[in-house]
Amino acid sequence: MDKILVQGMAFYGYHGVFAEENKLGQRFYADVTLEMDTRPAGKSDDLNQTVNYALVYETAKDILEGESVQLVETLTERLANALLEAFPIIDACTVKIIKPDPPIPGHYEAVAVEIRREREGV
Known part of the structure; x- marks a missing residue:
């Protein structure tokens, strides 16, 4: 399966x-990997045959800058579901949300949650 990576949002x-x-x-970072067949876009050079990276960013922004939640797990799940819903061309996605400098005792660089979700029937 082909992959499109949008990293460091x-x-x-x-x-x-x-x-x-x-x-x-606080700051949050997101990396997404979108699994799909990129051959139609590669052959046609047509943006309509693939995923618009700017729209991926806007989808992530809506989730990560939107409604407040307690858990990074919730943000990650919401973003994965939103991507699958917004882009029917995607067969599966991996979403990683990074929370740098978490407010917990000790010295930690970051905490992160990474999940992979598939479209039903794939």
């Missing part, structure tokens, strides 16, 4: 278990 959202996270907000 940066957002500022208000998600977390602690009240301070919801009040002050």
Whole structure:
């Protein structure tokens, strides 16, 4: 299966278990891998035969800068589902959400959740 990778998308959202996270907000990063057949686009050079990367970014922005949730797992699941819904050409997607500098004791670089979801019937 062919893959399109959109990596290093940066957002500022208000998600977390602690009240301070919801009040002050923080950075989040997203990487997505979209599995699909890219041959039609490769042959035709037609954007309508593939996924528009700008729309992938806007979909991620809507989720990560949108409604506040507690868990990175929830953000990740919502983004995967939104991508599959928005782009019928996608057979499966892998979504990784990174939360740098989590407010937990000790020195941590980041926490992340990565999931892979397939379209039903694939």
